[in-house]
Amino acid sequence: MIVFGSTLSPYVRKCMVFGAEKGLELELQPAGLGRGGPDFQAASPFSKIPAFKDGDFLISDSSAIVAYLEAKYPEPNLIPLEPRARARTIWYDELADTMIMAAGAAIFGNRFVRPRVLKQECDHDAADCAERDLLPPLFDYLENVIPASGFLVEDRITLADIAVASPFATLGCIGVKADPNRHPRTAAYAAAILARPSFAAIIDKDQALVTAMGGPVTAQQAA
Template sequence: MIVYGSTLSPFVRKVMVVCAEKGLAPELKPAGMGQGGPEFAEASPFGKMPAFRDGDFTLCDSSAIIHYIEAKYPEAGLIPEAPEARGRTIWFEEFADTIIVGANTPIFFNRFVGPRVLRMTPDIAAAESAEREAMPKVCDYLERVVPDEGFLVEDRLTLADIAVASPLANLALVGSPVDPVRYPRVTRYLNRILERPSFATILEQDRKTIAAMGGAVREAAAA
């Protein structure tokens, strides 16, 4: 079993955490942004990560990959069977993949991917605008819905928690974490999820990767 991509992508990270929670250990092969070669191109026709290979079977898109893994390896199920719980889980994954990622992409891109990976001049104003305007809307909603203890759905870890925590983790990686004073419930919730070994091991490597590439860019002149 192979996952193509980089865990700096919240979508790749989401797949790898799901696998870890199920006791699976797929090989992670670097891909995306010009990497990956023919194998990656076969698995991901449009060059998006993650891509996935299980024997002769290939697939792309994190949600599709996770649904395949959940069906093939149902132990430690992460997508509930009950209709209401399943609906809420899929909502939180969609919320994470579209709204959270959409809000924090200008931050992560301009503070790391653009200047450090692509050698582009960062748009720090765009990052600051997202920190000031887009992310508070996300966190205001989460502050209302995350529990004081436990998890988002069925009082157990589900894909909902993994999907929501994965892109939020990128904020701290570039020095723009969720404000613990303004959002104490979100902060406690996020800490609970990210302290799990499935996340912690990946994030430790992500921190090392970012540091090795020069760290986050906080000002345009530092690029």
């Protein structure tokens, strides 16, 4: 089974970690930004990552990919069957994919992707605004809902934790994290989930790549 993309993308990382937590061996093939080849184009007609191939089955979108893996490999269960737990898991997946990523993309895109990857001008005001105004309310919310167990649903690792922690991993590569003084529960939660072997090996490679490409570009550096 092949996942197309780059694990600097939280969506791609979500798929790879989901597979790892199930004990699956997923092959990562670089794609996006003009890369990927015919299989990637067939799986993702709009060239969005991640895309996925399993034999003759091709699909794109991280939520579609993890739904396929869960259905084909139901054990260990990472999307709960109990109706309320299942609904909460899907809610957290959506929270991560939309609201957290809206803030994360503005920060990571303008501080790393545009200046380091695309060699384009970046909008430092947009990145600063997202870090100042968009992230804190999300951290406030998580601070109030993270259970004592350290897992969002059913006191065990599920898609909820994998999805929510994935943007934290990307932002952490450029030094953006929850403040342990203001959001101690959220900071501890993220650190614990990202320390799991399924995340840690990927994060080490992502951090090395970001560093090798020059790291983030802030407004102060640009000035």
